[in-house]
Structure formats: C-alpha cells, structure tokens
Amino acid sequence: MSVSFRSHGKLLLTGEYAVLDGAEALALPTRFGQTLTVEEGDTPGLAWKSLDHEGRVWFEAHFEDSEFDKNSGHPSGKDTRSILLGLLREALRVNPEFRSKISGRRALSRLEFPREWGLGSSSTLISNLAQWAGADPYVLLWNAFGGSGYDIACARADGPLTYRVQNQVPVAEPVLFDPPFKDHLYFVYLNRKQNSREAISAYKKNGAKQEGFLQRVTEITRAVARCSAQDEFNALLKEHESLLAGALQMQPVQEQLFPDFKGVVKSLGAWGGDFVLASGKGDIPAYFRNKGLDTILPYRDMIL
Structure with a gap:
C-alpha cells in the first residue's frame, strides 16, 4: 500500500520582500511541482530517495528509527540529510502520531522542474511532508527556514492568489487573475x-x-x-x-x-x-x- 502527495511550485509577481512586513502580494502557483510517494519498505527506519526532473537520483539516505528519538540530539550541518532530518523531526514534534507512518517505509520524492529554477524545491517538499505527517506546513516552513509562507500557499492552491501575513497569521485568497494579454x-x-x-x-x-x-x-x-x-x-x-x-x-x-x-x-x-x-x-x-x-x-x- 502506498500514498502519494503533490504540491505546486511558485512565483511571486508582486510584493517581493515587502510581503515579509505585511504587504499584500500576488502569487502564482506553477504547473510544475513535486510529488512524494511513500510505500512499505523491507527494512526498519526510513529509506529516502530524491529524483530530479529527468528521473536521476540527486539525493539518497537511510534514517534509523533511533534518529527520530527526542533525545537523539539536534541535526548538525547544512547538508541535505541534516535539513531533511530536521524537517522530519519537526513534523514529529507537531504531530507525534506521525512516528507510526515513518518506520519501515520507503519515500520517493520527484521534482518536475530543474532544481536551479527556484520554483520551490524546498516549499513543495515541505508541503508534501506536511500532508504526509498531518502537520501544519506553515509551522514546518517557519521553524525550518523562515520566510513569508507565500510559497506554501501556492503549493496547495488551484490558481493565482493574493497573500499577506496578518498578525502572524497567513491569509491567502484566490483571485481571478487571467489577463487577456x-x-x-x-x-x-x-x-x-x-x-x-x-x-x-x-x-x-x-x-x-x-x-x-x-x-x-x-x-x-x-x-x-x-x-x-x-x-x-x-x-x-x-x-x-x-x-x-x-x-x-x-x-x-x-x-x-x-x-x-x-x-x-x-x-x-x-x-x-x-x-x-x-x-x-x-x-x-x-x-x-x-x-x-x-x-x-x-x-x-x-x-x-
């Protein structure tokens, strides 16, 4: 049995930088995104593999069950493995019941756009992880990387939206932005x-x-x-x-x-x-x- 999740990439048409201070921004979800498929594995722990837009493996790791324990220390370093482990631990902190979904699983993440394009390889991953974990994606984003959160809003949207942060609460509203030109x-x-x-x-x-x-x-x-x-x-x-x-x-x-x-x-x-x-x-x-x-x-x- 497997489960799959998909999130859209993002572009910010207006409001860049100013959205950090509460200005309203116009955000555009892209047709390109990232998928995450999780299925039963054949070993303890979590086996993770990330593919680029051409299907090539660009990251692969195995996480032991003990690495998710509360007393196992904080992930060190800024390498991909440490960042991903930090995200998984944060998801567990937000929803401890997520633990039962990790052990003995294989996870496969697939990008639909070149990583260097900057369309949201991190935000789409966070959105997919949050769906899998039953966690708040904005909490995962802000605790891991910071930022305004407009990219998370785009990840779950069906079309263009306005976005602002009001009293530390994200406010995303769909708009009928479909220019005739x-x-x-x-x-x-x-x-x-x-x-x-x-x-x-x-x-x-x-x-x-x-x-x-x-x-x-x-x-x-x-x-x-x-x-x-x-x-x-x-x-x-x-x-x-x-x-x-x-x-x-x-x-x-x-x-x-x-x-x-x-x-x-x-x-x-x-x-x-x-x-x-x-x-x-x-x-x-x-x-x-x-x-x-x-x-x-x-x-x-x-x-x-």
Whole structure:
C-alpha cells in the first residue's frame, strides 16, 4: 500500500520582500511541482530517495528509527540529510502520531522542474511532508527556514492568489487573475543566482523607512490582480520595480540587462536571479534568444 502527495511550485509577481512586513502580494502557483510517494519498505527506519526532473537520483539516505528519538540530539550541518532530518523531526514534534507512518517505509520524492529554477524545491517538499505527517506546513516552513509562507500557499492552491501575513497569521485568497494579454507574457530564466539574504538585509535597512511603501505595494498588487489592459499592467509593474529599486538600493533588472526591450521586464522573487517576467509585443522569445537566454516559457505553460 502506498500514498502519494503533490504540491505546486511558485512565483511571486508582486510584493517581493515587502510581503515579509505585511504587504499584500500576488502569487502564482506553477504547473510544475513535486510529488512524494511513500510505500512499505523491507527494512526498519526510513529509506529516502530524491529524483530530479529527468528521473536521476540527486539525493539518497537511510534514517534509523533511533534518529527520530527526542533525545537523539539536534541535526548538525547544512547538508541535505541534516535539513531533511530536521524537517522530519519537526513534523514529529507537531504531530507525534506521525512516528507510526515513518518506520519501515520507503519515500520517493520527484521534482518536475530543474532544481536551479527556484520554483520551490524546498516549499513543495515541505508541503508534501506536511500532508504526509498531518502537520501544519506553515509551522514546518517557519521553524525550518523562515520566510513569508507565500510559497506554501501556492503549493496547495488551484490558481493565482493574493497573500499577506496578518498578525502572524497567513491569509491567502484566490483571485481571478487571467489577463487577456497573457499570450504576450513570458517567463525567462536568467541563470544568475542572487543572494537573497543580502537583498533582504538591504531591504530591511531601506524599505521600511520609505513612507507609504507597504501601502503602495499593496495597492499595486490589487490593481495588477484586476488589470485587463497590458499598457496599464506594464505601467504598474514598472512602478513596482522602481519602488523595490529604492528599497533594495539595486538597479532594476531591465535597466541592467535589457534596456532596449520594448515593454517591461520585471524581477520575480529574489531580485536579479532565477526568472523574470517579460511583458511586451512582437517576438519576445527571439529577443531573449538573441541575448543568449534559451529558457523562455509562455505564461500559459508556466502558470496554473
């Protein structure tokens, strides 16, 4: 007998960084996600295997039953095994009855997107673990990694949503965000890793000091969510980029890399890394291929 779970990946269209301080953000669950299948094993303990999007094993471990005991010490190190063991122990702390579901099991986790894309390999894993354990996924996330939790909201959502944290409680509300111009929207992978911690540090120094910053981000989020005209959509995204540029003391990605693009290029999530959203007219894929970028996904292929 086996059980299976699946969670969606995530992209944050508006509200990056500001969502940490209570601003409302527009979040987009992706068609790509991660699955977790658990079945009876033939040895004590938990045998774990993780596959990448091409079916290759990228992580494998075996956990003895004794490693889940309360007095077995805290997992040390930041390697994948220690992080996963910490998550499993936290799930046991939240729901001690989970113990009976771990021993003598084999778990197989499968990613549906390249790990480097930044669509939520950790958040989809946490969401799947929480479903298996009968635990609160937000508790697992915040105790393990921190963050706003919008990625957990996306993992369980059926479509776009607005997300905020109000009095330390996550509030996710579905929205009918289905822009009529979505055939002119593309997600482009920059293949540049951005240090999120440095950007968050810069935001904490500058963002909170801007009068009306959080309120304006929320207003832009709500306007984008109901937007039906691409020119208005582009103007809102451009203003959002300008606001974040001031908060992060960073140059917007379009000014850095794509100043000649006819439309708007907006950073998503960690500024300067992973994916950007391109909104414009004409042959957008050709423009970015000419820039040496070849991972270009139409909106309808990426977003639920």
